[in-house]
Amino acid sequence: MSDSIVFITGANTGLGLEIVKALFRSSKAYTVLLGGRSIENAENTACQVREEYPDSSAIAVPIQVDIEDDESIRKACDYIRSHYARVDVLINNAGASFDQQWNRDGGPTMREIWNRSWNVNTTGTHILTYTCAPLLLQSADPRLLFITSGTSTLTESDNLVLGVNRSPEKGWPKSSLMIPAYRSSKTGMNMMMREWTRIFKEDGVKAWCVSPGFLATGLGGDQEMNKRMGAIDPTIGAEFVRDVVEGARDQDVGRVIRRDNVQPW
Structure with missing residues (x-):
């Protein structure tokens, strides 16, 4: 077994x-521990990473976990318990933005979009953390990371430099309601992290929300659009997360952290 066991959801x-x-x-x-909703996709990804980094000392182990499914969460944590007995780092990365799916003429309803946004980004993440908590407590240096968003800050929600904060034109219906369900659920995640910081205070578990920046991923369903809007290479965000895992931001435990500062609430 290698030195540190890292469980990543949505990996x-x-x-x-x-x-x-x-x-x-x-x-x-x-x-x-490479978590994916589909075990086949997780296995394929594990093989891909092993092939890309054949000289790495790291090991990739595919794990099936769907954070919208309590039984899937239980089975994943039971597997980890029986094979590794602990988790040193839990990275709650799995998340989604569903706002773009809303259409007045069909598709998911607004209620369905809001409920699923919170179920994935906040509720499911909390339940997975709760289920894995005993495994974290078996670690000599337990670390708990939640991947949040720069759009979740209340303090900066009136910063009009960010397009997501700009008001649409007068009248109704509005041409766009942007991402209210997504960003609200991530704000909820920030408070959830504060709760875990309080709950784990006497156990030595270090917790953060990590705000990696606007990344050129498929979040929201359109990677190319994100690039056109100025999204940065996701490897930059990933290396920031790795730095947190390796102790670079231990002075900011219990905060929402960006690469170069602490994100205001």
Whole structure:
């Protein structure tokens, strides 16, 4: 068994995959528990990363976990318990934006979009953390990361430099309601992290929300559009996450952290 066991949800695409690769590029040894909703996709991704980094000391182990399914969460944590007995780092990366799916003429209803946004980004993440908590407490240096968003800050919600904060034209219906369900659920995640910081205070678990920046991933369903809007290479965000795993931001435990500062609430 390698030195540090890292469990990453949503690890077969986007930022999650880039985090796996960043850990494989590290000089430190990791067993990366690569969580994906589909075990086939997780297995394929594990093979891909092993082939891309054949000289890495890291190990990739595919894990099936769907954070919208309590039984899937239980089975994943039971597997980890029976094979590894602990988790040193839990990276709650799995998340989604559903706002773009809303259409007045059909598709998911507004209520369905809001409920699923919170179920994935907040509720499911909390339940997975709760289920894995005993495994974290078996670690000598437990670390708990939640991947949040720069759009979640209340303090900066009136910063009109950010397009997501600009008001649409007068009248109704509005041409766009942007991403209210997504960003609200991530704001909820920030408070959830504060709760876990409080709950784990006497156990030595270090917790953060990590705000990696606007990344050129498929979040929201359109990677190319994100690039045109100025999104940065996801490897930058992934290397930031790896730095947090490796102790670079231990002075900011319990905060929402960006690469160069602490994100205001």
